[in-house]
Amino acid sequence: MNQSTDSTSGFQIVVISGPSGSGKTTVVSRLERESSVPLIKSISATTRPARVNEVDGQDYYFFKQEEFDRKREAGEFLEYAEVHRTGYWYGTLKSEVDRARKLNGWALLEIDVEGALNVMQQYPGAITIFLTTPSEQEFERRLRDRGTEQEEVIQRRLQTARQELKSANLYKYTVINDHLDRAVNEIQEILHHHAGEHCEHA
Numbered sequence: 434m435n436q437s438t439d440s441t442s443g444f445q446i447v448v449i450s451g452p453s454g455s456g457k458t459t460v461v462s463r464l465e466r467e468s469s470v471p472l473i474k475s476i477s478a479t480t481r482p483a484r485v486n487e488v489d490g491q492d493y494y495f496f497k498q499e500e501f502d503r504k505r506e507a508g509e510f511l512e513y514a515e516v517h518r519t520g521y522w523y524g525t526l527k528s529e530v531d532r533a534r535k536l537n538g539w540a541l542l543e544i545d546v547e548g549a550l551n552v553m554q555q556y557p558g559a560i561t562i563f564l565t566t567p568s569e570q571e572f573e574r575r576l577r578d579r580g581t582e583q584e585e586v587i588q589r590r591l592q593t594a595r596q597e598l599k600s601a602n603l604y605k606y607t608v609i610n611d612h613l614d615r616a617v618n619e620i621q622e623i624l625h626h627h628a629g630e631h632c633e634h635a
């Protein structure tokens with residue numbers, strides 16, 4: 434059985450992705466605190482060095498490359514990806530999803546598009562949300578309204594935006610973070626809807 438949609442336990446995997454500047458981190462921490470559905474954020478593993486103020490085992494599990502590789506070879510990751518071609522690897526440990534399940538919560542994964550696609554293949558029932566900024570939707574209009582950019586620049590920027598929107602189409606939901614409270618509420622409603630589905634089946 435697809436574990437993420439096990440209708441007897443009601444366990445779910447929730448995936449949130451979005452381009453930088455979409456306000457993902459803020460939205461995720463608001464959801465963790467306020468969601469009526471208990472959400473347990475999966476702590477990702479990464480090979481990138483910790484930033485100031487980041488705590489190992491809290492913000493990320495900071496692994497040396499060898500440790501990351503060893504866990505990958507041992508099949509300990511649900512998904513992993515080299516994010517933004519930085520040379521740094523990021524991954525979701527299966528043990529993090531199990532932790533959420535044991536706590537009777539839903540696992541919340543804040544991961545990149547490549548990782549999300551991987552999760553979608555393994556768990557088609559996962560609730561996948563692409564968070565985006567309103568400027569992406571209005572990008573072309575604003576670019577053209579400004580009238581200052583050369584056509585070549587406009588085309589290049591549009592291509593990037595299109596690429597991102599293509600990714601958005603792969604997700605079950607696209608939420609525009611035009612206003613923080615509104616975006617958080619919209620996601621809450623999505624989660625509520627899925628929690629309700631479970632109750633109807635129970």
Ligand code: 5GP
Pocket residue numbers: 450477478481512513514516523524525543544545547548549
């Ligand atoms: P940062 O280094 O700024 O904390 O994160 C960079 C990017 O890594 C973000 O876009 C975030 O979504 C992605 N990321 C964080 N954890 C994971 C993970 O476990 N798996 C994947 N595939 N991407 C992740």
